[in-house]
Amino acid sequence: MKQHLWRTTLYVVQVSENLCLLLTGMKSCISCVSVQDPGDLTQPGHHYKDYVPLWTRSGKILLNSDKYMDIIESFKPDMYYLLSDGDTNVASAQKRVTKAVDNTINFVNKCLERHKNSTILQNAFVMAPITGGYCLRSRKRCLDELKDKELIDGFLIDGLHNNGPEVEFLTFAEIKDVIDLVVKDVPDNKLLSVQGCWNPVTLIKMVQKGIDVFDTSYCYIVTERSSALTFSMDKDSKMQAYEINLRQLRYADDFQPILPGCECLTCTKHSRGYIYHLVAVQELLGSLLLTIHNIHHFMKFFEKIRHCIAEGTLSELENLVTKQFDEYQDEIMQGKEKKVLNDENL
């Protein structure tokens, strides 16, 4: 295992549209631009030669390397991902996987050419995508082509999924071989990143393998279902549920904070009952308060991960979080079974 890579485990704030106002001091924050939004499902199956489709609220935009780099130059980020064809998942056919790698290599070469000649991006940190779905041979081909290129500071393991909420339920067992292959082959001094709404259990496992950078799309999908993350990261603290759903009637007259002891703005000023009300009447402030708490909790989680790496106690954290996550999943499944039984009885 590459321990030295763990220490850099970063936390990338995805600039949520609701949060622009609140994240004061955004200017002093490191900015990172990615191609797709890992929180929303990227529609699969739309392929164009030399173009990547981007689905925006005002319709589809086709990006090629030049258009993409124009955008990157206008954003002037501290860090960015090169354009990639990441439209593969566990079910992709070999033909699509091969094409994704061809396209990605082509995009990376063109983007790097632009980067080399760009004065604006001189100091920007460059992350190159490694695609190839779940085909180890294709992954290897992509890696061999890109891993020793100049100007690349790190790699994104792309093409594992099509983003969106389903990523939460991908298991580590499914992605393990791909992660192992990339981690083994990439030079030690490069940063490694994986995007998507992975659950905390899978996140810890990826950190253990040497992945450094993730995003907060998980907070977004948890907020979307009106939930708050409440899992405990400290075995001595009072165990809470893994997650609580503020749509549940039991919170209507519950005037405690989401997570007693949490120091976020939501928990210091507002109650579960108030958030229940806001969610019930579909007021914007509800998801705003949930976002604030969830991002705060997720930040704390990564702080804890870095601390545990330093102390050599990451597997203890893993066990603690896994236990809570599994219990919560069981509870949900049982709830569903009960509902099915009830429906059958009707």
Added chain:
Amino acid sequence: MSDGTNPLVFKIISECKTTRARVAKMTLPHGEVDTPVFMPVGTQGTLKGLLPEQLENLGVQIMLSNTYHLGTHPGPEILEKAGGLHKFMGWKGCLLTDSGGFQMVSLLKLAEITEDGVKFQSLSDQKSEVMLTPEHSIEIQNAIGADIIMQLDDVVKTTSPNKERIEQSVHRTTRWLDRCLKAHGKPDIQNIFPIVQGTLFQDLRKISAEDLVQRNVRGYAIGGLSGGESKLDFSKVVNYTAPLLPKEKPRYLMGVGFAIDIIVCCAMGIDMFDCVFPTRTARFGCALIKTGQLNLKQKQYKKDYNPIDKDCSCSTCKTYTRAYLHGIVTMHTVACHLLTVHNIAFQQHLMKSIRESIKEQRFPEFVKNFVNELYPQRDYPEWVTSALKSVNIDLTD
């Protein structure tokens, strides 16, 4: 804070020597309010996604909430349990609630008004009828716990020609006030304001005001306006009614929020205003400026790198350009948020300018400058000219 026995202390600080405008400090159980004041409307215990501290930072001292909505959700039991709306929503400033009657009449088509109260069809259950009585309205408002609460009144459309019905509404409103006062459970921490009715009939307004003035209350509202009547009729009623109310108590004009209307009505002696307009127009992509509003959806702002208003000190104007707001206005909820912040800052700034000009004895000049900026061709609407003339400001000078 107020002195415990008196939940509303109204202290006049300056009076305009030309018009009836005045500046006062109104001390309520949850803090001080500088009047003339504009109260933004946070219908359901939140104001368009703004955090309570954002409102505090904007200088908002008092906010209006709607009894009908809060009575439905989260309901009086939850609010009572939470210790009132202030605690429930984490708002430290003052609150005012309406009676819920107007909301029902406008939201529910089948409302029928009887001597008992306002009867309407339940939204949740088609078959059942629900009655909002004066007692019930006060009970909910007691649970909400606002600093100022409104009596249930019998509202008749201002455009109605049926004088007999209007006269009935005037007398019924007084009877309902007495029922409200009797039902009031927290008179030492909440103030009931009566509402003067009578639509456009001066004689009826007079009867209404004279009846209500005899009751022991700490402030008065003028209701039943802003309902489609002409601006000339509107301003005549305000001009006539305001002096019928005691000078040493606050006067609240319900449902008025356009800058020019506020300025004219301040000149007539009104102290408090509320309106959904500044927050509602933000939702439609409009930003308030001195000369009206900018519709940021329009293409002309695509490459306009100015702030909404270069003189505005709100966080939106300091950070974002019209071009940026134009780019996000149709797609993102954050645009509504940013415009709401500006529009509230605009109203706050307007009220502050009014108060300062009154204190410095230059309110008439302030009014003239404002009107001339709004109508640079000097083509003043008739109602503005005559309304201001009635309070000794002559625009033709």
